[in-house]
Amino acid sequence: MADLKSTFLNVYSVLKKELLEDPAFEWSPDSRDWVERMLDYNVPGGKLNRGLSVIDSYKYLKEGKELTEDEIFLTSALGWCIEWLQAYFLVLDDIMDSSHTRRGQPCWFRLPKVGLIATNDGVLLRNHIPRILKNHFRDKTYYVDLLDLFNEVEFQTASGQMIDLITTLEGEKDLSKYTLSLHRRIVQYKTAYYSFYLPVACALLMAGENLDKHVDVKNILVEMGTYFQVQDDYLDCFGAPETIGKIGTDIEDFKCSWLVVKALEICNEEQKKLLHENYGKADPANVAKVKALYHELNLKGVFADYESKSYEKLISTIEAHPSKAVQAVLKSFLAKIYKRQK
Numbered sequence: 001m002a003d004l005k006s007t008f009l010n011v012y013s014v015l016k017k018e019l020l021e022d023p024a025f026e027w028s029p030d031s032r033d034w035v036e037r038m039l040d041y042n043v044p045g046g047k048l049n050r051g052l053s054v055i056d057s058y059k060y061l062k063e064g065k066e067l068t069e070d071e072i073f074l075t076s077a078l079g080w081c082i083e084w085l086q087a088y089f090l091v092l093d094d095i096m097d098s099s100h101t102r103r104g105q106p107c108w109f110r111l112p113k114v115g116l117i118a119t120n121d122g123v124l125l126r127n128h129i130p131r132i133l134k135n136h137f138r139d140k141t142y143y144v145d146l147l148d149l150f151n152e153v154e155f156q157t158a159s160g161q162m163i164d165l166i167t168t169l170e171g172e173k174d175l176s177k178y179t180l181s182l183h184r185r186i187v188q189y190k191t192a193y194y195s196f197y198l199p200v201a202c203a204l205l206m207a208g209e210n211l212d213k214h215v216d217v218k219n220i221l222v223e224m225g226t227y228f229q230v231q232d233d234y235l236d237c238f239g240a241p242e243t244i245g246k247i248g249t250d251i252e253d254f255k256c257s258w259l260v261v262k263a264l265e266i267c268n269e270e271q272k273k274l275l276h277e278n279y280g281k282a283d284p285a286n287v288a289k290v291k292a293l294y295h296e297l298n299l300k301g302v303f304a305d306y307e308s309k310s311y312e313k314l315i316s317t318i319e320a321h322p323s324k325a326v327q328a329v330l331k332s333f334l335a336k337i338y339k340r341q342k
Contacts, residue, residue: 008052011076012044018135019128038108038121042087043080045103050086050199051079053333057203060328071206077136078202081129081150085194088125089157091118096165097253101246126154142205149201149211153193160189168254173280178256178264184226186256192225200329220317220330227310228337233258234303235342237294243342251290254280259299260290266297311338 016039020032055075059067067075093099094107095118101107109118129150137143164186167177197218201211211218236248237259250257263275274293278286311334318330 004052004055005048007072008048008055008076008079009044011073012080015077015080015132016040019131022131024131035124038124041105041111042091042108042121042125043083045105046083046086048079048083049336050195051076051083053199054079054082054202056332057200057329058206060332061203061207061209061325063325074136075203075206077132078146078206079199081132082194082198082202084125084129084132085150085154085198088122089161089194091125092122093161095119095122096161142208145205145211146202149198149205153198153201156189156193157191160186160191160193164190164256167256173254175260175264175276175279178261180261180265183256183258183261187226187229188222191229192222196221196225196228196333200333203329214326216321217326217330220314220321221333223310223314223317224330224333224337227307227314230258230303230306230310231337231340234299237291238300238303239342251279251287252282259294259303262299262302263294263297266302267293271297307339 016036019039020027020036025031055067055072058071058075062071090102091108094102095109095116099107100110108114108121109116114121130147133143133146133150137146140146163182167182167186200217200221201214204211204214204217233250233255236250236257239248241247250259260275260279264272267275271293274289278289281287314334315331318327318334321327321330
């Protein structure tokens with residue numbers, strides 16, 4: 001795995017070099033330095049799970065055949081396109097949320113010389129994706145399908161972000177609209193498509209598959225993405241900050257979290273009143289009251305029950321899939337996230 005990661009990082013350097021010499025623009029030393037610094041700060045800093053899973057998935061689809069150097073390079077390039085997409089979302093997301101830190105360092109827009117130039121950097125990151133695809137996939141039969149896939153998933157993610165943003169509008173804090181179906185819609189569009197479906201869809205296209213014939217795979221991955229986000233909501237409140245790498249703020253931020261949706265579902269009128277009075281307030285005393293209610297309602301137990309039921313359902317759906325190679329891809333994804341602590 002460490003070897004795969006270093007190969008993957010080498011491909012980043014190649015792609016970055018190509019982008020910094022893109023013939024469609026007349027580069028100056030200043031512009032080149034800016035873009036290079038912006039890329040190094042925002043693109044390769046995460047866990048790289050989404051990018052690396054394109055290579056993993058493609059390996060499973062090839063049923064153990066040794067990948068050629070070209071296949072390793074191309075799957076890595078597609079993996080990096082997903083990491084570029086993620087960087088673009090996060091740079092803009094942090095501005096919208098007025099966040100302070102990301103991946104253990106200040107958000108890009110918080111740097112003294114950056115500020116709102118970060119919005120244009122986000123647009124640039126988005127535009128690098130079709131440049132990478134054109135440089136390396138233009139002669140492939142699946143080129144148009146790749147462009148279509150990235151465009152569609154970006155649209156779905158931006159639409160999910162929009163529902164999330166308009167739901168948590170300041171001055172319109174109404175807990176009564178927080179339902180399991182709203183939570184599911186936000187999660188499905190904002191997270192599941194680009195984090196779970198996109199890496200596998202890239203691998204399927206490279207393996208010569210038609211995505212229209214794999215709607216069942218998409219549905220399973222979107223289910224998995226929903227389960228992943230519920231874990232995230234749970235860890236935001238109950239995870240140890242030193243383990244998850246951040247301090248959770250879903251309660252303060254009035255987020256449509258799975259925990260608050262579940263609490264609203266099972267609490268009595270008095271407890272509901274307490275939630276309405278304390279949820280979405282920045283004061284630690286209010287947050288503590290919400291957390292105490294979560295403990296009182298045994299949300300840890302409710303989550304443990306949800307986790308085991310989701311796992312069983314996913315496993316049985318995966319095992320019903322006719323292709324053993326596709327089953328292997330899906331099971332590898334599930335193994336990475338089941339009972340995760342961060």
